[in-house]
Amino acid sequence: MKKTTLVLFVTIFAATAISSGCFSKRLQAAKANQAAKAENKGNDDADFxxxxxxxxxFTLAPDSEVEVVGINGSVDITTSESNKAEIYILRLARSKDTFERRKAHLSFENNQLKIRGNARESSGLWDSITGDNELRTRITLKLPRKLQELSVGGCNGRVNIGEIEGGLEVHNIGGKVTVAKANGAVEFAGINGKIEATLAKLDKEGVSIHGVNGNIDLKFTEEVNAEVEMNGSNGRVNADLPNVKVEDQKHGRYHAIIGTGGPSIEVNGTNGNLWLAREGATASGTKTPTVTGKVLKTLSE
Known part of the structure; x- marks a missing residue:
């Protein structure tokens, strides 16, 4: 009787263990599947x-200013020799009511074109809880190449900008920033992502970069005569250009004269590598960072 009871107990225990193991695997699989669905839900627009x-x-004069601000999504800007500004805004939401609470605004007066993607008409409890998660915006612009200034700010997504002749300001961006070619003063600030920009000619006001979390790649179409000043930055500097004279390089600081000197390239408070090269050079990271044949140290060292 005891032997039979023992056998029965072992059988029940084994069955329970196997069942528990199967259940545990099914539970883990279910959790993984749920996590995958949640990730996909956040990445696509199925629920919108x-x-x-x-x-x-709009028709713009060469001295016009264009401002794009408040976009929960991507911004793509191309340019042409035309004097027309063609605007296409796509907004996706879970409910049409969101469009009433968060309207897009376009205004053009005194040669200033302003595009605001997600202006709040009212701010209730639900808006405070959901924030911008209820609305996604994608802006596609075709602008005249010649402008007084182009400003893009407050965007939660990548920003692509074509060739621009005039001042360029890009600030508070949650994504990668790409500039095909800039011919004018350039400023990047508060960028959480990589910056890739080609500069046709350094403006007398130079280039200002601060508050960037990501690598910075600057390429030049012409011979470079500039002064590079970098402070409070964590990363490496690769000035892959001729006639570079390093004046100072230690403890997050880097100072160099390129060519005969000239407009300043100021970089402050960045977390990432800075790469300076001629247009057409291979991508950063594929070559050993050097300046006049010497490998640069990490600035934070």
Whole structure:
């Protein structure tokens, strides 16, 4: 009887263990599946069933200013020799009511074109809880190449900018910033992502970069005569250009004269590597960072 009871107990224990193991595996699989669904839900637009499209065209003079601000999504800007500004805004939301609470605004007066993607018409409890998660915006612009200034700010997504002749200011961006070619004063500030920019010619006001979390790649189409000043930065500097004279390099500081000197390239408070090269050079990271044949130290060392 005891032997039978023992066998029965062992059988029940084994069955329970196997069942528990199977259940545990199923539970883990279910959790993994749920996590995958949650990730996909955040990455695609499946839950954003409401759709709003805005198209408009303006005629701009060469001294016009364009400002794009407050975009929870990507911004793509191309340019041409035309004097037309063609605007296409795609807004996606979970409910059409969101479009009433968060309207897109376009205004053009005194040669100033302003595009605001997510202006709050009212701020209730639900808006405070959900923030910008209820609305996604994608802006596509075709602008004249010649402008007085182009400013893009407050965007939670990548920003792509074509060739621009005039001042360029890009600030408070949560994503990668790419500039095909800039011919004018350039400023980058508060960028959480990599910066890739080609500079056709250094403006007398130079280049100002501060508060960037990501690598910075600057390429030049012409011979470079500039002064590079970098402070409070954590990363490496690769000045892959001829005639570079390093004046100072230690404890997060880097100072160099390129060519005969000239406009300043100021970099402050960045977390990432700085790469300076001629247009067409291979991507940063594929070559050993050097200046006049010497490997540079990490600035934070």
């Amino acid at each position: 069933n409401a759709r709003e499209e805005i198209t408009q065209t």
